[in-house]
Amino acid sequence: xxxxxxxxxxxxxxxxxxxxxxxxxxxxxxxxxxxxxxxxxxxxxxxxxxxxxxxxxxxxxxxxxxxxxxxxxxxxxxxxxxxxxxxxxxxxxxxxxxxxxxxxxxxxxxxxxxxxxxxxxxxxxxxxxxxxxxxxxxxxxxxxxxxxxxxxxxxxxxxxxxxxxxxxxxxxxxxxxxxxxxxxxxxxxxxxxxxxxxxxxxxxxxxxxxxxxxxxxxxxxxxxxxxxxxxxxxxxxxxxxxxxxxxxxxxxxxxxxxxxxxxxxxxxxxxxxxxxxxxxxxxxxxxxx
Amino acid sequence: xxxxxxxxxxxxxxxxxxxxxxxxxxxxxxxxxxxxxxxxxxxxxxxxxxxxxxxxxxxxxxxxxxxxxxxxxxxxxxxxxxxxxxxxxxxxxxxxxxxxxxxxxxxxxxxxxxxxxxxxxxxxxxxxxxxxxxxxxxxxxxxxxxxxxxxxxxxxxxxxxxxxxxxxxxxxxxxxxxxxxxxxxxxxxxxxxxxxxxxxxxxxxxxxxxxxxxxxxxxxxxxxxxxxxxxxxxxxxxxxxxxxxxxxxxxxxxxxxxxxxxxxxxxxxxxxxxxxxxxxxxxxxxxxx
Numbered sequence: 001x002x003x004x005x006x007x008x009x010x011x012x013x014x015x016x017x018x019x020x021x022x023x024x025x026x027x028x029x030x031x032x033x034x035x036x037x038x039x040x041x042x043x044x045x046x047x048x049x050x051x052x053x054x055x056x057x058x059x060x061x062x063x064x065x066x067x068x069x070x071x072x073x074x075x076x077x078x079x080x081x082x083x084x085x086x087x088x089x090x091x092x093x094x095x096x097x098x099x100x101x102x103x104x105x106x107x108x109x110x111x112x113x114x115x116x117x118x119x120x121x122x123x124x125x126x127x128x129x130x131x132x133x134x135x136x137x138x139x140x141x142x143x144x145x146x147x148x149x150x151x152x153x154x155x156x157x158x159x160x161x162x163x164x165x166x167x168x169x170x171x172x173x174x175x176x177x178x179x180x181x182x183x184x185x186x187x188x189x190x191x192x193x194x195x196x197x198x199x200x201x202x203x204x205x206x207x208x209x210x211x212x213x214x215x216x217x218x219x220x221x222x223x224x225x226x227x228x229x230x231x232x233x234x235x236x237x238x239x240x241x242x243x244x245x246x247x248x249x250x251x252x253x254x255x256x257x258x259x260x261x262x263x264x265x266x267x268x269x270x271x272x273x274x275x276x277x278x279x280x281x282x283x284x285x286x287x288x289x
Numbered sequence: 290x291x292x293x294x295x296x297x298x299x300x301x302x303x304x305x306x307x308x309x310x311x312x313x314x315x316x317x318x319x320x321x322x323x324x325x326x327x328x329x330x331x332x333x334x335x336x337x338x339x340x341x342x343x344x345x346x347x348x349x350x351x352x353x354x355x356x357x358x359x360x361x362x363x364x365x366x367x368x369x370x371x372x373x374x375x376x377x378x379x380x381x382x383x384x385x386x387x388x389x390x391x392x393x394x395x396x397x398x399x400x401x402x403x404x405x406x407x408x409x410x411x412x413x414x415x416x417x418x419x420x421x422x423x424x425x426x427x428x429x430x431x432x433x434x435x436x437x438x439x440x441x442x443x444x445x446x447x448x449x450x451x452x453x454x455x456x457x458x459x460x461x462x463x464x465x466x467x468x469x470x471x472x473x474x475x476x477x478x479x480x481x482x483x484x485x486x487x488x489x490x491x492x493x494x495x496x497x498x499x500x501x502x503x504x505x506x507x508x509x510x511x512x513x514x515x516x517x518x519x520x521x522x523x524x525x526x527x528x529x530x531x532x533x534x535x536x537x538x539x540x541x542x543x544x545x546x547x548x549x550x551x552x553x554x555x556x557x558x559x560x561x562x563x564x565x566x567x568x569x570x571x572x573x574x575x576x577x578x
Binding site for chain 2 (some may be wrong): 121122189216221247248251252257
């Protein structure tokens, strides 16, 4: 991680490169399909982009001619786009840099600005303004990321639309419990550590309990679940032996004690053996007993 | 929410009561089974408690005689314990107050101290030191909650144990990506807003897509999922019409676009209709189209 604070300006791409904030000098997306995207630059290159400060609808890379016109479809095979898919599926944070070329009120007036960490909360494809297929990535600021600086633009006569709230406590409730920040759209994707990613790779994202593998466009999704919680009282280690590859539902059931693992890797539900945990030759499981 | 900062001292329970930090004058748990626990006091009343600062293993209420000896089993029927179960199942935050009677290094030397927001990440029962069944709740500090003040005690010769790390980038990885804070145990339980709780109640925590209901001890678990994300670009409202009651896996599949809803509430997977969303008379669903 570079040592930069949200809001920090960089007058040129080269300075942002040297600080490690965004390493490529040209590309808007820094990352690989395997590791995910580590940073993006939002700088007005794609007219379908939308920037609401703490939420960005970021258009993927590709399909443009040298003059910046969209002339063909985008693809998830593009390594930048595939990197953003991985960031979403793995729940990995992405550094956001805004450039002066951006057309929103959140673009800096000059140069570039590091605006902190965002996550990719969803992605999808649509036909863009120019009539070609584009991929878009919804990026949301983490709770700790400050709202970026703004400058009023002439064409912005209103503030961005907010969902309607009524503030009352009627039945049924209709208010937004935490208005303002987008924290109400709870991030559902569970962040992977290096340890979890290894376990998920061994099992190819297939649940070791129920065998489900969720297939999203561009990649599959699973969760790394600790058998024993880290830290006290169980002091489970953050090692592959203490992590399982599970689907979201089996993960919750393990955490809540609805599913318990027996010493022989039996899956115990309602006090009865309901099967055995699928294993992998490289994945030695440590029940800590 | 009371207007108190983590670390703020209260010399008496009455002052904490008046500030709204912990409303009961005697009880250690403030809350109800329906609403969850809003605050707890950690003050040494139960010898099975463990306090590691950002992680607390908090023993439930009940089973003690007037002298504070454990003389019978605890139950989840106790309203305080049931409240903590709800806080876990709903992912709701709990205020933690530490009292001078606590025996850990994190107890204040005098009076009481508000220590910020924690979440109940899991719970379970065991036979305690005195040989009776107790319920325990694992409480973890939110990322934004500062580590509580500590004072060195004579009986503490070492700092609390940390999981082993090696810091290397070997294959397979064995290091802790974020050592120190307990943020590596990712919170799996999705926090409910008032709107989500209403929808989950209508459906009795049963998934509207696959009919699964996860039955934990003391309560069932489901997740409120927004059909359209809040805020831009979809501007989905935070209303019951925009929320579904789903199991964790169907929630992820909806977010990733693996499952799509048709105009007639058809469940579409892989481009084909795979069923219809179960509805409820009071739950008018708004697809925003």
